[in-house]
Amino acid sequence: MTTKDVVTLERSDNSSCKIHVFGATLYSWINKGEEMIFVSSKSHFDKKKAIRGGIPIVFPNFGPWDLGPQHGFARIMSWNSTEVSKDESSNPMAVFNLSDTEETRKMWNFRHVSWITFQLTYIVTLLEDSLKTDFIVKNVDDKQLGFTCLLHNYFKVPDVTKVTVSGLNGLRYKDKVRGGEMFTENGELVTVSENIDRIYQDTPSEHILKQVAGGCSIVITKTELPDTVVWNPWKENAASMSDFGDDEYPQMLCVEAGFVAKQKVLASDEKYMGSQRLTVKQVV
Ligand SMILES: O=P(O)(O)OC[C@H]1O[C@H](O)[C@H](O)[C@@H](O)[C@@H]1O
16 A cells, blocks of 8 residues: 555544545544544455445445446545545545546446446545545436445444444334345344344434444434445354455444435436535543
8 A cells, every 4th residue: 555545634633534545445534542443454455356344435336236346336446536625614624536437437338328427526524523424426427327325334343242223223124134125123223243234224314323442432424325234244254255354243333324225316417415424422
Protein backbone atom coordinates (compact mmCIF):
# COMPACT_ATOMS: atom_id res chain seq x y z
CA MET A 1 0.00 0.00 0.00
CA THR A 2 1.52 3.34 -0.97
CA THR A 3 0.62 6.69 0.63
CA LYS A 4 -0.82 7.78 -2.74
CA ASP A 5 -3.44 5.05 -2.42
CA VAL A 6 -4.73 6.28 0.93
CA VAL A 7 -6.62 9.41 1.93
CA THR A 8 -6.45 10.24 5.63
CA LEU A 9 -8.78 12.56 7.54
CA GLU A 10 -7.74 13.70 10.99
CA ARG A 11 -9.12 15.65 13.94
CA SER A 12 -7.27 17.06 16.91
CA ASP A 13 -9.12 14.77 19.36
CA ASN A 14 -7.12 11.67 18.32
CA SER A 15 -9.74 10.74 15.71
CA SER A 16 -8.97 9.80 12.12
CA CYS A 17 -10.15 7.72 9.22
CA LYS A 18 -8.38 6.17 6.26
CA ILE A 19 -9.89 5.52 2.86
CA HIS A 20 -8.18 3.41 0.20
CA VAL A 21 -8.77 4.64 -3.35
CA PHE A 22 -9.34 0.99 -4.34
CA GLY A 23 -13.10 0.80 -4.00
CA ALA A 24 -13.03 4.10 -2.07
CA THR A 25 -13.04 1.68 0.85
CA LEU A 26 -12.84 3.27 4.27
CA TYR A 27 -10.77 0.74 6.24
CA SER A 28 -10.07 2.52 9.53
CA TRP A 29 -12.03 4.88 11.74
CA ILE A 30 -10.37 5.72 15.02
CA ASN A 31 -12.68 7.68 17.29
CA LYS A 32 -10.89 9.32 20.23
CA GLY A 33 -8.20 6.63 20.18
CA GLU A 34 -10.54 3.64 19.65
CA GLU A 35 -10.65 1.73 16.32
CA MET A 36 -14.32 1.20 15.50
CA ILE A 37 -13.96 -0.68 12.19
CA PHE A 38 -13.02 -4.30 11.53
CA VAL A 39 -10.57 -5.30 8.80
CA SER A 40 -9.36 -8.86 8.53
CA SER A 41 -5.66 -9.46 9.14
CA LYS A 42 -5.89 -11.66 6.02
CA SER A 43 -7.36 -8.94 3.80
CA HIS A 44 -5.54 -8.40 0.53
CA PHE A 45 -4.57 -4.82 -0.14
CA ASP A 46 -3.43 -5.73 -3.65
CA LYS A 47 -5.95 -3.70 -5.69
CA LYS A 48 -7.31 -6.93 -7.14
CA LYS A 49 -9.65 -8.35 -4.53
CA ALA A 50 -12.11 -6.29 -2.49
CA ILE A 51 -10.80 -5.23 0.91
CA ARG A 52 -12.16 -7.65 3.54
CA GLY A 53 -13.49 -5.22 6.08
CA GLY A 54 -14.07 -1.51 6.45
CA ILE A 55 -16.94 -0.07 4.44
CA PRO A 56 -16.84 -1.50 0.92
CA ILE A 57 -19.30 0.15 -1.48
CA VAL A 58 -21.64 -2.28 -3.20
CA PHE A 59 -22.81 -1.03 -6.64
CA PRO A 60 -24.50 -1.61 -9.10
CA ASN A 61 -25.63 -4.97 -7.74
CA PHE A 62 -25.94 -6.47 -4.27
CA GLY A 63 -25.18 -10.21 -4.22
CA PRO A 64 -24.44 -12.55 -7.11
CA TRP A 65 -24.75 -10.90 -10.50
CA ASP A 66 -25.11 -12.27 -14.04
CA LEU A 67 -23.08 -9.48 -15.61
CA GLY A 68 -20.09 -9.32 -13.30
CA PRO A 69 -18.63 -10.09 -9.87
CA GLN A 70 -20.65 -10.50 -6.64
CA HIS A 71 -21.62 -7.08 -5.18
CA GLY A 72 -20.78 -5.28 -8.45
CA PHE A 73 -17.64 -3.45 -9.44
CA ALA A 74 -17.49 -0.26 -7.34
CA ARG A 75 -15.52 -2.00 -4.58
CA ILE A 76 -12.89 -3.31 -7.00
CA MET A 77 -12.24 -0.21 -9.10
CA SER A 78 -9.76 2.56 -8.32
CA TRP A 79 -11.66 5.78 -7.66
CA ASN A 80 -10.35 9.29 -8.24
CA SER A 81 -9.92 11.37 -5.13
CA THR A 82 -9.76 15.11 -4.73
CA GLU A 83 -7.77 17.06 -2.12
CA VAL A 84 -8.94 16.75 1.47
CA SER A 85 -11.17 19.73 2.21
CA LYS A 86 -13.53 20.98 4.96
CA ASP A 87 -17.30 21.07 5.18
CA GLU A 88 -19.19 24.24 6.24
CA SER A 89 -18.45 23.45 9.91
CA SER A 90 -14.73 22.88 9.28
CA ASN A 91 -14.91 19.10 9.56
CA PRO A 92 -12.39 17.33 7.31
CA MET A 93 -13.91 15.66 4.28
CA ALA A 94 -12.78 13.74 1.21
CA VAL A 95 -14.52 13.29 -2.12
CA PHE A 96 -14.12 10.30 -4.46
CA ASN A 97 -15.42 9.86 -8.00
CA LEU A 98 -15.97 6.94 -10.33
CA SER A 99 -17.43 6.97 -13.85
CA ASP A 100 -17.87 4.23 -16.41
CA THR A 101 -14.70 2.87 -17.93
CA GLU A 102 -13.84 0.23 -20.52
CA GLU A 103 -13.92 -2.31 -17.69
CA THR A 104 -17.34 -1.35 -16.34
CA ARG A 105 -18.74 -1.20 -19.88
CA LYS A 106 -17.73 -4.80 -20.45
CA MET A 107 -19.83 -5.79 -17.43
CA TRP A 108 -22.72 -3.39 -17.41
CA ASN A 109 -24.48 -2.66 -20.63
CA PHE A 110 -28.04 -1.77 -21.38
CA ARG A 111 -30.00 -4.67 -22.81
CA HIS A 112 -26.72 -5.67 -24.39
CA VAL A 113 -26.95 -2.91 -26.99
CA SER A 114 -25.04 -0.08 -25.37
CA TRP A 115 -23.21 0.62 -22.11
CA ILE A 116 -24.47 2.61 -19.19
CA THR A 117 -23.06 6.03 -18.51
CA PHE A 118 -23.03 6.99 -14.84
CA GLN A 119 -21.19 9.17 -12.33
CA LEU A 120 -20.62 8.08 -8.73
CA THR A 121 -19.54 10.44 -5.96
CA TYR A 122 -18.68 9.33 -2.45
CA ILE A 123 -18.15 11.89 0.29
CA VAL A 124 -16.63 10.95 3.64
CA THR A 125 -16.78 13.49 6.47
CA LEU A 126 -15.14 13.03 9.87
CA LEU A 127 -17.09 14.80 12.63
CA GLU A 128 -16.73 14.75 16.39
CA ASP A 129 -17.70 11.21 17.52
CA SER A 130 -19.19 10.63 14.11
CA LEU A 131 -18.50 9.55 10.54
CA LYS A 132 -20.69 10.53 7.59
CA THR A 133 -20.68 8.73 4.24
CA ASP A 134 -22.77 10.02 1.33
CA PHE A 135 -23.10 7.90 -1.81
CA ILE A 136 -24.38 9.71 -4.90
CA VAL A 137 -25.34 8.20 -8.26
CA LYS A 138 -26.02 10.40 -11.25
CA ASN A 139 -27.59 8.94 -14.37
CA VAL A 140 -25.90 10.85 -17.18
CA ASP A 141 -27.35 8.50 -19.77
CA ASP A 142 -30.35 9.16 -22.00
CA LYS A 143 -32.07 5.99 -20.77
CA GLN A 144 -33.21 4.98 -17.28
CA LEU A 145 -30.83 3.25 -14.92
CA GLY A 146 -31.68 0.62 -12.31
CA PHE A 147 -29.28 -0.53 -9.59
CA THR A 148 -28.97 -1.77 -6.04
CA CYS A 149 -26.35 -0.37 -3.65
CA LEU A 150 -25.14 -0.76 -0.10
CA LEU A 151 -22.58 0.51 2.40
CA HIS A 152 -21.14 -2.76 3.71
CA ASN A 153 -20.17 -1.71 7.26
CA TYR A 154 -17.88 -4.10 9.15
CA PHE A 155 -17.92 -3.13 12.84
CA LYS A 156 -15.17 -4.17 15.22
CA VAL A 157 -16.59 -5.79 18.35
CA PRO A 158 -14.95 -7.41 21.37
CA ASP A 159 -17.43 -10.34 21.39
CA VAL A 160 -20.13 -10.63 18.74
CA THR A 161 -22.39 -12.69 21.02
CA LYS A 162 -22.75 -9.66 23.34
CA VAL A 163 -23.76 -7.19 20.61
CA THR A 164 -27.40 -6.11 20.26
CA VAL A 165 -28.99 -4.42 17.24
CA SER A 166 -32.17 -2.38 17.66
CA GLY A 167 -34.82 -1.27 15.21
CA LEU A 168 -35.60 -4.60 13.53
CA ASN A 169 -38.50 -5.98 15.61
CA GLY A 170 -41.64 -6.75 13.59
CA LEU A 171 -39.89 -6.34 10.22
CA ARG A 172 -39.86 -8.75 7.29
CA TYR A 173 -36.51 -10.23 6.35
CA LYS A 174 -35.09 -12.55 3.74
CA ASP A 175 -32.98 -15.20 5.44
CA LYS A 176 -30.13 -16.23 3.14
CA VAL A 177 -29.06 -18.90 5.65
CA ARG A 178 -32.49 -20.54 5.30
CA GLY A 179 -32.73 -20.68 1.51
CA GLY A 180 -33.81 -17.07 1.01
CA GLU A 181 -37.20 -17.60 2.69
CA MET A 182 -39.03 -14.62 4.21
CA PHE A 183 -39.57 -14.37 7.99
CA THR A 184 -40.77 -11.75 10.47
CA GLU A 185 -38.40 -10.63 13.21
CA ASN A 186 -39.89 -11.09 16.66
CA GLY A 187 -37.02 -10.07 18.89
CA GLU A 188 -36.88 -6.60 20.40
CA LEU A 189 -33.10 -6.70 19.90
CA VAL A 190 -31.27 -8.90 17.40
CA THR A 191 -28.34 -10.90 18.79
CA VAL A 192 -25.94 -13.22 17.00
CA SER A 193 -24.77 -16.69 18.05
CA GLU A 194 -24.46 -18.48 14.71
CA ASN A 195 -24.09 -17.80 10.98
CA ILE A 196 -26.44 -14.94 10.16
CA ASP A 197 -27.20 -13.42 6.74
CA ARG A 198 -30.46 -11.49 6.68
CA ILE A 199 -31.87 -8.73 4.54
CA TYR A 200 -34.34 -6.70 6.62
CA GLN A 201 -36.69 -4.62 4.50
CA ASP A 202 -38.12 -1.15 5.09
CA THR A 203 -36.07 -0.58 8.20
CA PRO A 204 -36.28 2.62 10.27
CA SER A 205 -33.79 5.45 9.82
CA GLU A 206 -31.94 4.49 13.02
CA HIS A 207 -30.35 1.37 14.53
CA ILE A 208 -28.42 1.26 17.79
CA LEU A 209 -25.62 -1.28 18.14
CA LYS A 210 -24.55 -1.90 21.72
CA GLN A 211 -21.30 -3.46 22.97
CA VAL A 212 -19.14 -2.56 19.99
CA ALA A 213 -15.47 -1.52 20.18
CA GLY A 214 -14.42 -0.12 23.56
CA GLY A 215 -17.78 -1.18 25.02
CA CYS A 216 -19.35 1.80 23.20
CA SER A 217 -22.61 1.99 21.28
CA ILE A 218 -22.88 3.07 17.65
CA VAL A 219 -25.98 4.77 16.28
CA ILE A 220 -26.50 4.22 12.55
CA THR A 221 -28.65 6.97 11.05
CA LYS A 222 -29.51 6.53 7.39
CA THR A 223 -31.48 8.20 4.62
CA GLU A 224 -32.58 6.73 1.28
CA LEU A 225 -31.09 3.41 2.35
CA PRO A 226 -34.30 1.55 3.24
CA ASP A 227 -32.86 -1.93 3.92
CA THR A 228 -30.48 -3.34 6.52
CA VAL A 229 -28.33 -6.45 6.10
CA VAL A 230 -26.96 -8.26 9.15
CA TRP A 231 -24.11 -10.70 8.45
CA ASN A 232 -21.58 -12.77 10.32
CA PRO A 233 -20.07 -15.79 8.53
CA TRP A 234 -19.44 -17.76 11.76
CA LYS A 235 -16.86 -20.51 12.10
CA GLU A 236 -17.39 -22.77 9.09
CA ASN A 237 -17.85 -20.04 6.48
CA ALA A 238 -14.97 -18.02 7.97
CA ALA A 239 -12.70 -21.02 7.48
CA SER A 240 -13.70 -21.24 3.82
CA MET A 241 -12.77 -17.60 3.09
CA SER A 242 -9.13 -17.14 2.10
CA ASP A 243 -9.11 -13.46 3.05
CA PHE A 244 -10.67 -13.86 6.50
CA GLY A 245 -8.88 -15.28 9.57
CA ASP A 246 -10.39 -18.52 10.89
CA ASP A 247 -10.74 -17.08 14.40
CA GLU A 248 -11.81 -13.54 13.50
CA TYR A 249 -15.58 -14.01 13.24
CA PRO A 250 -16.27 -13.27 16.95
CA GLN A 251 -14.57 -9.86 16.51
CA MET A 252 -16.85 -8.45 13.80
CA LEU A 253 -20.42 -7.80 12.85
CA CYS A 254 -21.67 -6.41 9.56
CA VAL A 255 -24.72 -4.18 9.82
CA GLU A 256 -25.07 -2.79 6.32
CA ALA A 257 -27.25 0.04 5.05
CA GLY A 258 -28.56 -0.40 1.53
CA PHE A 259 -31.10 -0.07 -1.21
CA VAL A 260 -31.24 -3.76 -2.03
CA ALA A 261 -34.68 -5.33 -1.62
CA LYS A 262 -35.69 -3.74 -4.90
CA GLN A 263 -33.88 -1.66 -7.50
CA LYS A 264 -33.56 2.09 -7.38
CA VAL A 265 -34.46 3.41 -10.81
CA LEU A 266 -33.21 6.78 -12.03
CA ALA A 267 -34.57 8.60 -15.05
CA SER A 268 -32.13 10.24 -17.42
CA ASP A 269 -30.27 13.07 -15.64
CA GLU A 270 -31.72 12.10 -12.25
CA LYS A 271 -29.59 11.89 -9.11
CA TYR A 272 -29.78 9.64 -6.04
CA MET A 273 -28.09 10.11 -2.67
CA GLY A 274 -27.96 7.42 0.02
CA SER A 275 -26.37 8.62 3.27
CA GLN A 276 -25.43 7.18 6.58
CA ARG A 277 -24.00 8.63 9.73
CA LEU A 278 -22.31 6.51 12.38
CA THR A 279 -22.19 8.10 15.82
CA VAL A 280 -20.29 6.75 18.81
CA LYS A 281 -21.94 6.99 22.23
CA GLN A 282 -19.69 6.33 25.18
CA VAL A 283 -21.37 4.17 27.79
CA VAL A 284 -20.94 5.67 31.25
O1 LIG B 1 -17.67 -12.28 0.37
P1 LIG B 1 -18.33 -11.00 -0.11
O2 LIG B 1 -18.60 -11.02 -1.59
O3 LIG B 1 -17.58 -9.80 0.31
O4 LIG B 1 -19.74 -10.96 0.60
C1 LIG B 1 -19.85 -10.94 1.99
C2 LIG B 1 -21.31 -10.96 2.42
O5 LIG B 1 -21.92 -9.75 2.01
C3 LIG B 1 -23.29 -9.56 2.43
O6 LIG B 1 -23.37 -9.36 3.78
C4 LIG B 1 -24.15 -10.71 1.97
O7 LIG B 1 -25.45 -10.64 2.54
C5 LIG B 1 -23.53 -12.04 2.29
O8 LIG B 1 -24.30 -13.09 1.68
C6 LIG B 1 -22.10 -12.12 1.82
O9 LIG B 1 -21.53 -13.36 2.18
